[in-house]
Amino acid sequence: MAREMTGAQMVVEALIDQGVEHIFGYPGGAALPIYDEIFQQDKVQHILVRHEQAAGHAAEGYARSTGKVGVALVTSGPGATNMVTPLTDALMDSVPLVCISAQVPTHLIGTDAFQECDTVGITRPCTKHNFLVKRIEDLPGMLHEAFRIASSGRPGPVVVDIPKDIQFKTGIYENLKGAVRTSYRPRxxxxxxxxxYAVAMMASAKKPVIYSGGGVINSGPRACELLRELAALTGFPLTSTLTGLGAYPASGKAWLGMLGMHGTYEANLAMHGCDVMVGIGVRFDDRITGRTDAFSPNSKKIHIDIDASSFNKNIRVDVPILGDVAHVLEAMIRVWKEAVPKHDAAALVPWWKQVNAWRAKKSLRYQKSADVIMPQYAIERLYQLTKDRDTYITTEVGQHQMWAAQHYGFDKPYHWMTSGGLGTMGYGFPSAIGVQTAHRDALVVCVAGDASIQMNIQELSTVIQHDLPVKVMILNNQYMGMVRQWQQLLHGNRLSHSYTDAMPDFVKLAEAYGAVGIRAQHPAELDDAIETMIASKKPVIFDCRVANLVNCLPMIPSGKAHNEILLPDDVADEDIGDVVDARGKQLV
Amino acid sequence: MPLPGESHSAYFYQEQVKTVERHTLAVIVDNEPGVLARVIGLFSGRGYNIETLTVSETEHEKHLSRITIVTTGTPAIIQQIKSQLGRLIPVHRVVDLSLAGAILERELALVKVRGKGEPRVEALQLAEAFNARVMDATTESFVFEITGKSDKLDQFISLMVPLGLVEVSRTGVAAIGRGPEGL
Structure with missing residues (x-):
């Protein structure tokens, strides 16, 4: 029903009509009319962050753990520029996000006004789409179209930039949810x-592998079910990218572990040696492929994706299938059941034998210690002590992130939030705020590093204010561990600025904010500390002191092929500086 | 130690020598603020080439503009360019005219030449030979308008250099398929 109201009222009304219950934001001059409307209603709850970047990552965590669109609200100028990192992060990892940014009044645009910036210009390359609202008549349509664009097709971030005078102007609001305003109609x-054709190729495969990614999770719960069904039906082994973890259960029979730079031996060797690869919601990025001209040299490649630009971008594929994962898998399973009524499982026996031989290498094995907490052990214990609860894991970026991906067994989708494509340090803690906001009673653990956590540590104030009992488990090794590892690997172990000399006392820091601080230094203290963390009703910072100089392995160094993977047994930590040649050292 | 001549790209291991093709793309877009910036930003951001680009509203009632882009790249890059253009929300269609069969490509140039005596007569004769029209004249200058394929314009302009070429303004390529069918 069309009603007359101000632009600021329209914003809140559109959020309600879109079913938005929580938004993350920070007020400022140009956004005040919208904040005034938020104050006068109780359907949309606003979470006040301490830095706009955190609002963006919180909205990302919210979106990834619910499948709904995450919403952030920021003011003009610095509010908008602080959103650039989360917008880029959401674009890289295809997270549905709507960011409402306030802008200076239309008559001041272009005058270098106070807190003015060219928000649509700055965010054009880091959003799926953006709008600058110049007429009140356009506002309802643009707000609803922003949600449609963000959540359909390949999801991504959309900015709606609203000048302050438009927020005050009066116009006619209509619920245009679902109305199509642009030519965007994903297939x-x-x-x-x-x-x-793909099914025929799969049915005749002798050495197949399913390579599944974040696109499966983005497609929805149905896609994840269908992925499991396809794996069971075909008997193919399955590996997943970092962002796809949980779509297929880590406890499943077909599970090979994660693939890529820090993936398992069996996953990478299966990718290298397969004859048919079924890529589902993946993008063949450089952390997955390693050396592209040696990537899976003898396979026919099937690639299912909703974004046509993913096809043949990095790797040439044989059968691109453009479409939504759930729709395509539904059809694929139907065709398989018709065309391959009696699949010869025996044909895959030699392949599975080979895969199991690779598995027997136990590439995630690490040196156990009775004196210091090994970081991998800390993740293993976290998994064992939390796996029977509804637990959501977020991470920052670095070694701890890879160890969490390797050693925590994800059995469900939507329970793992990590910054994959952009690799944003500072993502994990605010992301956990978003997850906890959506799942008040769940256990939300941010696995962090001592360096990453300090990039958005101010959000401790947010979790206290909003009573969000987020748990932060810092694998504290006193270094930027991944940077240090690369310096050891590539730069003669000259540890340029990867050691933090003035580390805060994380326990006291937590207490200063009103949270709980815990520390463990010895393996014998670990389980108790984790149990205390879980049992606490308050936000917790757990300073878990781990072995300082551990390298994250296995590793395919940049510029190497999958079958050149480094295993813990192959290379002692002190020799690791000799394994990459001059050309590889130039890569990222 | 960096090796001389090596690219620093993560993909330098791939063979670099591939045929570079020249394609003319017609991109139908919503005529709205920022749409050209989206297209140009895509090319600069992803490192694609633009040889020429023309844009104008072509269907006023539907608020549609047509952008004609001449670009170069390997077949894989050209395909990426088309797919990436297709992802932009205001883009309705991307048509690769170079694949669509026979096409007409035309460009217009305004060419100012200054001179007296023999060079001035020669410039006028050449202009006639190229079917260029005199749009402005003084006793010591001409402005010619010339239309044709880009290489014809290149040739005419290079001939004008020794005859007193002062200034050139070119439109970039407009292109359309031959025959009765539309896009």
Missing amino acids: LEGDERAIR
Whole structure:
């Protein structure tokens, strides 16, 4: 029903009509009319962060743990520029986000006004789309279209930039949810012929592998179920990217572990040696492929994706199937059941034998210690002590992130939030705030590093104010561990600025904010500390002191092929500086 | 130690020598603020080439503009360019005219030449030979308007250099398929 109201009222009204219950933001001059409307209603709850970047990451965590669109609200100028990192992060990892940014009044645009910046210009390359609202008549349509664009097709961030005078202007609001305002209409159904061709290829495979990614989770719970069904139906081994963890259960029979730079031996060798690769919601990025001209040299590649630009971007594929993962897998399973009524499971026996031989290498094995807490052990204990609860894990970026991905067994989708594509240190803690906001009673643990956590540590204030009992488990090794590892690997172990000399006392820091601080230094203290953390009703910072100089392995160094993976047994920590050649050292 | 001549790209291991093709793309977009910036930003951000670019509203009632882009790249890059353009929300269609069969490509240039005596007569004769029209004249200058394929314009302009070329303004390529069918 069309009603007359101000632009600021329209913003809140549109959020309500879109079913938004929580938004993350920070007020400022140009956003005050919208904040005034938020004050006068109780349907949309606002979480006040301490830095706009955290609002963006919190909205990302919210979106990734619910499948809904995350919403952030910021003011003009610095409010908007502080959103650039989370917007880019959301674009890289295809997270549905709507950011409402306030702008200076239209008559001041272009005058270098106070807190003015060219928000749509700055955010154009880091959003899926953005709008500058110049007329009140456009506002309802743009707000609802922003949600449609953010959540459909390949999801991504959308900015709606609203000048202050438009927020005050009066116009007619209509609930335009679902109305199509632009030419954007992503195609969901895959091409039937391509699917039949792919199924025939899969049915005759002797050494197949399923390579699944974040696109499966983005497609929805149905896609994750269908992925499991496809794996069971075909008997193919399955590996996943970092962002795809949980779509297929880590306890599942087909599970090979994560692939890529820090993936398992069996996953990477299966990718290298397969004859048919089924890529589902993946993008063949450089952390996955390693050396591209040696990537899976003898396989036919099937690639299912909703974004046509993913096809042949980095790796040439044989059968691209454009469409939504759930729709395509549904069709694929149907065709498989028709065309391959009696699949010869025996044909895959030699392949599984080979895969199991690779598995027997136990590439995630690490040196156990009775004196110091090994970081991998800390993650293993966290997993064992939290796996029977509804537990959500977020991470920052670095070694701890990879150890969490390797050693925590994810059995469900939407329970793992990490910054994959952009690799944003400072993502994990605010992301956990978003997750906890959506799942008040769940256990939300941010696995952090001592360096990353300090990039958004101010959010301790947010979790106290909003009573969000987020747990932060810092694997504290006193270094920027991944930077240190690369310096050891590539730069003669000259540890340029990767050691933090003035580390805060994290326990006291937590207490200063009103949170709980815990510390463990010895393996014998670890379980108790984790139990205390879990049992606390308050936010907790757990300073888990781990072995300082451990390298994250296995590792495929940049510029190497999958079969050149470094295993813990192959290379002692002190020799690791000799394994990468001059050309590889130039890579990222 | 960096090796001389090596690219620092993560993908330098791939063979670099591939045929570079020249393609003319017609991109139908919503005529709205910022749409050209989206297209140009895509090319600069991802390192694609633009040889020429023209843009103008073509269907006023539907608020549609047509952007004609001449670009170069390997077949894989050209395909990426088309896919990436297709991702932009205000883009309705991307048509690769170079694949669509026979096409007409035309460019217009305004060419100012200054001179007296023999060079001035020669410039006028050449202009006639190239079907260029005199749009402005003084006793010591001409402004020619010339239309044709880009290489014809290149040739005409290079001939004008020794005859007193002062200034050139070119439109970039406009292109359309031959025959009765539309896009």
